[in-house]
Amino acid sequence: MSEVKKPKNVREPLFHLAKRDNLSGKKALLIRLSAIAVGILITCIFGFLIVGWTPLDILQTLIDGTFGTSNRRWDLMEKTAILLCISLAVTPAFRMRFWNIGAEGQTLVACLVSGACMLKIGDKVPNPLLLLIMLVASVAAGALWALIPAIFKAFWNTNETLFTLMMNYVAAQITSYYVYIWSVPKGSGHVGIINSTTKAGWLVSIGDKPYLLTILIVAVMTVISYIYLNHCKHGYEISVVGESEKTARYIGINVKKVILRTMIISGAICGLTGFLIVSGADHTFIKDSVGGLGFTAIMVSWLAKFNPLAMTFFAFLIAFLGKGSNEITTLTGLDSSFANIVTGLVIFCVIGCEFFINYTIRFRKKETPAAEKPVAPAKTDEPEAETETTEKEAQS
Amino acid sequence: MIIFSFIRRAVMQGVPLLYGSTGEIITEKSGHLNLGIPGIMYMGAIGGVIGGFFFEQTGADFSHWYIRVLAILIALFCSLFFSCLMGLLYCFLTVSLRANQNVTGLALTTFGVGVGNFFGGSLIKISHADVPTVTLTKTSSCFAKHLPFVDTVNKMAADNKCPKILAELCQTIFSYSTLAYLSIVIALIAAHVLMKTRVGLTLRAVGEDPATADAAGINVNRYKYVATCLGSMIAGLGGLYYIMDYASGVWSSDGFGDRGWLSVALVIFSLWRPNLAIIGSFLFGGLYIVHNYIGGLSMQAQELFKMSPYVMTLLVLIFVSIKEKKEALPPAHLGLNYFREER
Numbered sequence: 001m002s003e004v005k006k007p008k009n010v011r012e013p014l015f016h017l018a019k020r021d022n023l024s025g026k027k028a029l030l031i032r033l034s035a036i037a038v039g040i041l042i043t044c045i046f047g048f049l050i051v052g053w054t055p056l057d058i059l060q061t062l063i064d065g066t067f068g069t070s071n072r073r074w075d076l077m078e079k080t081a082i083l084l085c086i087s088l089a090v091t092p093a094f095r096m097r098f099w100n101i102g103a104e105g106q107t108l109v110a111c112l113v114s115g116a117c118m119l120k121i122g123d124k125v126p127n128p129l130l131l132l133i134m135l136v137a138s139v140a141a142g143a144l145w146a147l148i149p150a151i152f153k154a155f156w157n158t159n160e161t162l163f164t165l166m167m168n169y170v171a172a173q174i175t176s177y178y179v180y181i182w183s184v185p186k187g188s189g190h191v192g193i194i195n196s197t198t199k200a201g202w203l204v205s206i207g208d209k210p211y212l213l214t215i216l217i218v219a220v221m222t223v224i225s226y227i228y229l230n231h232c233k234h235g236y237e238i239s240v241v242g243e244s245e246k247t248a249r250y251i252g253i254n255v256k257k258v259i260l261r262t263m264i265i266s267g268a269i270c271g272l273t274g275f276l277i278v279s280g281a282d283h284t285f286i287k288d289s290v291g292g293l294g295f296t297a298i299m300v301s302w303l304a305k306f307n308p309l310a311m312t313f314f315a316f317l318i319a320f321l322g323k324g325s326n327e328i329t330t331l332t333g334l335d336s337s338f339a340n341i342v343t344g345l346v347i348f349c350v351i352g353c354e355f356f357i358n359y360t361i362r363f364r365k366k367e368t369p370a371a372e373k374p375v376a377p378a379k380t381d382e383p384e385a386e387t388e389t390t391e392k393e394a395q396s
Numbered sequence: 397m398i399i400f401s402f403i404r405r406a407v408m409q410g411v412p413l414l415y416g417s418t419g420e421i422i423t424e425k426s427g428h429l430n431l432g433i434p435g436i437m438y439m440g441a442i443g444g445v446i447g448g449f450f451f452e453q454t455g456a457d458f459s460h461w462y463i464r465v466l467a468i469l470i471a472l473f474c475s476l477f478f479s480c481l482m483g484l485l486y487c488f489l490t491v492s493l494r495a496n497q498n499v500t501g502l503a504l505t506t507f508g509v510g511v512g513n514f515f516g517g518s519l520i521k522i523s524h525a526d527v528p529t530v531t532l533t534k535t536s537s538c539f540a541k542h543l544p545f546v547d548t549v550n551k552m553a554a555d556n557k558c559p560k561i562l563a564e565l566c567q568t569i570f571s572y573s574t575l576a577y578l579s580i581v582i583a584l585i586a587a588h589v590l591m592k593t594r595v596g597l598t599l600r601a602v603g604e605d606p607a608t609a610d611a612a613g614i615n616v617n618r619y620k621y622v623a624t625c626l627g628s629m630i631a632g633l634g635g636l637y638y639i640m641d642y643a644s645g646v647w648s649s650d651g652f653g654d655r656g657w658l659s660v661a662l663v664i665f666s667l668w669r670p671n672l673a674i675i676g677s678f679l680f681g682g683l684y685i686v687h688n689y690i691g692g693l694s695m696q697a698q699e700l701f702k703m704s705p706y707v708m709t710l711l712v713l714i715f716v717s718i719k720e721k722k723e724a725l726p727p728a729h730l731g732l733n734y735f736r737e738e739r
Contacts, residue, residue, distance in 0.1 A: 019737065050522055099498050099731070101431070158717035159726055161429065161498060162664050166706045166713070169654065173703035180696035187695055295502050302499040335517025335649065340510025347503040348489065355493035 015363045028357045035353035036317065039346030043325075046345070051332050058328065065327020066320050076316075076323055078211040078281060081218040082273060084315035086290075086297035088218075088225045089269035091306050092262045093146075094298075095229060097242040098153065102164025104294025105171035106145040106267045108287075110138035110274025112175045115285035118194045118201035118278070119182055130201050135275050142271025143264045145171060150263030154256040168294070176287045193283050203280040214280040221269065226308040238262055270294075296343070303350050318343055400564040402682070402689050407572065408642055410681030412437070412652075414579045415634030416659025417666065417673045418586050423627035424663060425590060426620045427603035427729040431501025432486050433631050434656020435508020440479040440632025441639040442512040445647055446519065447474030448535035448640075453525055464538045471535055471640065479632025482508060483625035491620045494733045505656070512635075516647040529646070536645030539637075540573045575637040580674055582630060587671035599623055603727035606734035616734060634659070658684070661709040667716065667724045680705045 023031075044055035051058075066076045086103050093100035117134045125133070149167060152158035184192045195201055206212040229235040241248045241258050248255050278285055296318060304310035325339040416437055423430045430436075448471040456463045486504055489495040515522075519530050546567055553563030590596040601609040602619045610616050638652055639645065662680055666672035687693055687701035716724045 017737075019735075050518075101498060101502070152714055152717065156714070156717045158713055159664075159730075161731065162660070162713055162726075163710065165431075165657065166661060166710045169657065169706040170703055170710070173699050173706070176699040176702075177696045180694070180699060189695070292506070295506070298502055299499050299506075302496055332521075334521060335514045337510045337513035337517065337649075340506050341514055342510075344503055344507025344510055347499075348485070348507070351489055351495045351500055351503060352493055354495060359494070 013364065015361050017359050018362055020358055020360050023357055031353050031357055032350060035349040036346060039349035042345050042349070043321075043342045046341070047328065051328065051334070053328075061328050061331065062320070062324030065324045065330075072323070074209065074211050076319055077215050079319040079323060080312075080316045081211070081215045082277060082281070083293055083297055083300060083319055084312055085218045085221060085273040085276065086270060086293055087300040087304070087311045087315055088221055088308055089142075089266050089273060090298055091225065091266075091301045091308065091311070092229065092235075092238055093266040094301055095235075095242050095306050096238045096259065096262050098150075098259060098263065099161040100146065100149075100164050100263065100266055101161055101295065101298055102146065102149065102167045103266075103270050103297055104290050104292065105164070105168035106142045106270035107274045107277070107290045107294055108168075108171045108175055109145045110142040110271035111278045111282075111285045111289040112171075112178060112274075113141040113271075114138045114201075114275050114278040115191065115194060116178065116182075118283075119191075122195045122200040123198065127200055131203070131279065134201055134279060135272070138275040138278075139268045139271035142269070142274060143267040146263045146267025146270065147260065150260050153263075154259045172287050175285065175289070179286055190286055191284050196283070201279055202283060203276070211280065214276050217272075217276065221272070222308050222312060225269075229306075229308065234261070299347050303347065317346070321346060397560070397564045398689065400568045402685075403568050403678075404571065405685050405688075406678050406682035407576065408681070409684050410677035410679075411572075411576045411579045412634040412638045412642070412655050413659045413662050413680050414583055414673055414677035415637060416631045416656060417662035417677065418579070418583045418670045419627035419629070419631030419634070420660060420663045421627075421666075421668050421670050421673065422586060422590075422599075422630065423624045424668060424730055425599050425603045425727055426623035427606060427727055427732065427734070428486075428490060428620060428624055429497050429501065429731040430486055430504075430624060430627065431498055431660070432482060432504025432508065432628075433501075433660055434654070435505035435512075436479050436482045436628045436631050437635035437638075437656045437659070438508045438512030438652060439482050439635065440475045440629075441635030441652060442515050442647075443478030443632065444471040444475040444636040444639055445530060445532065445645075446478075446515060447471045448532040448645070449519055449525075449530060450523070452532060452534055453523070458534045458538070467535045468538050471539070471636065475632050475636040476629045479628045479635070480625050482632075483628025484621075486628070487621045487624045490733060491617055491624075494735055497731050497733065512652070513649050517649055519647075531647075532640070532645030534645075536640045536643075539575060539640035540644070542573055543570050546570050573637075573641045575633065575641055579633070579637070582633075583670040583674050586630075587669060590670065600727070603729055606729055607736075610734075610736060620734075631659070658705055661706060664726075665705075665709045665712050667712075668726065683708070 040059075041055075044058050047053055047058045048055060053061075065072065067073055086107060089106070090100050090103045114134045114137070117130065117137055121133065122130060145167060146164075149158070149160050149163040152163060153160045179191055180187070180189060182191050183189055203213055206216075229238070237248070237253050237258050240251070240253060241255055245255055248258070274290075277289060282289060297315075300311055300314045300318060303314045321342050322339045325342045326336055328334075329336050329338045416433055419436075420430060420433050448467065451467055451470050456467070458464060458467070482504060486500060489500045490497050516530060519525075520527060549558065549563050549566045552558045553560050588596075590600065598609065598614055599619055601612070602614060602616050602623075606616045609619075634655075635652065638655070639647065643651060658680060662673055662676050665680070666676040683704045684702070686704075687698040690701075693701070
């Protein structure tokens, strides 16, 4: 702090904020983990007020609902994998600061295309070829859906957040349109399980584990994304465009090309996810096939600071919370939206804690020790403990 | 006179959108893209439902006028309170803690929709009330009151004392509830304040270039806080109108649907001008229901019709960005947080 003499009547503010240069990875991790713990604690308190269960009961149900049986474990893994895959998809775009919130739509068109292939050519071609066609078609559909806003962004600087948001609903209505056309029985509004007898277009299961292939594919994708983003020229270009478009232009990066290419990749991975959803798990498609995962994935990607490996953890966390809280509501007969509340609460805590990782609070230096008490704004989801660690670091 | 009934239904569909987009415009003018609007509207709705539900459970006698006024005030207060809390949370995270606006907004939507559906679906179980469904007919009837002379004119038309067309016209203009008219009034006030007053100029400056505004001695954070909370409260009223007037006080899970996102679309469509949003909301409302009025439409064609508001928004978005009209573009700092020391 500067030792410049201040005029007497000018009050230095009680505290001010300064950007932290780099917090050690361990401390950052600790802050994040404690934020998650606080989020779960709030959930427990909330659950106690609503359901009347003790926090221990709630925790036990959360764990039992996700790990209780072999089926539940596989289900949890599959949900994690799908969420992770969409998160991987949005990440390249986000690293470029292209706010693609259209993953929902991009995945949904892929679901539609996959389902359409199963319906229309399911009995005409051999299964391996069908799967290949489905994969290619859905990847292409996802990529196309992402390419449209990218073109407008690259050439006319159209606001991509709003554009991709609108594209979600266009995709939803188109899907709905085809669901009605192909619905069985006619006009019922759902397609039903496609090819339930021939299993044409169903992703093959390894052993008797139905979701194993999906999980393996996503695991491979995670590693590939990590390498692509961190150890490739493309990944570097994406980061530069994200940091500063002008810098990118000066050093000779074709910004338009990078935007288009990255969005095609982003949409293609969404397409892959759509294929995995329809072929690997649902074997049908509806308007809600993606069910908001496209939006959740954005949060996962951001919470993980766009790091594919960290995303694995956050995707798992969100899937765990969702599935676990569904168990609570099933047992108590309450509305299943409890899961959304829990997810929201935990995400709020993690979002809030980012602040304490990026910034430090410096308090006014004063003779009286009274000024030393934490002055974090009153109504916050943040734990006191975090404020204190921040303070200590600020003083050290 | 199918055209009149169409207009009436379009307006009733449009009012929640108008509230939502007026609120969002005010927020966006301060440079904050609040994608939590759908969640906030759910919170506004469920706030009104919770307030109204517990008030009706007290067994108050709704034949007294002061009880009716009290019922309205309680529902209104709860709705505003809930949505304001959401606005504060958003502000706290994005303005004070400088979190990413898109992520915070989406989390807010997840949370708000969750809270709405959860309490809407489990309110009875939680409160151990002895009713089969959450149906606030009494409170809703207080909200849905329209001007008395509309009925008189209707009666006169039925007795052939005045022309039918006049009665229809009268009904199309005057038959809405107070909240519907309030939405237009709020939108007009917002338009006036934004474009014609000092406060509005300052707010726009904050959204366009907070650093300059800060240098000019404007308290940027205060403007952001006030704009977002005010915007949230207005958006919350949209939820209240939907549940109390449009849905007659009956909560149904996900009943509010994607109207929140439609409001966000309307902001773009109306080029960030609340007065244009009035017309836009009625147009969107019309597009939302037009498939009911076109004879012989198959189910699948209806689904395509429901796409039209979004497609039109896309077209406007594209058109505006290609034309590069300055006054029709989003606020320059939309979606970006401001931190003085990072200039």
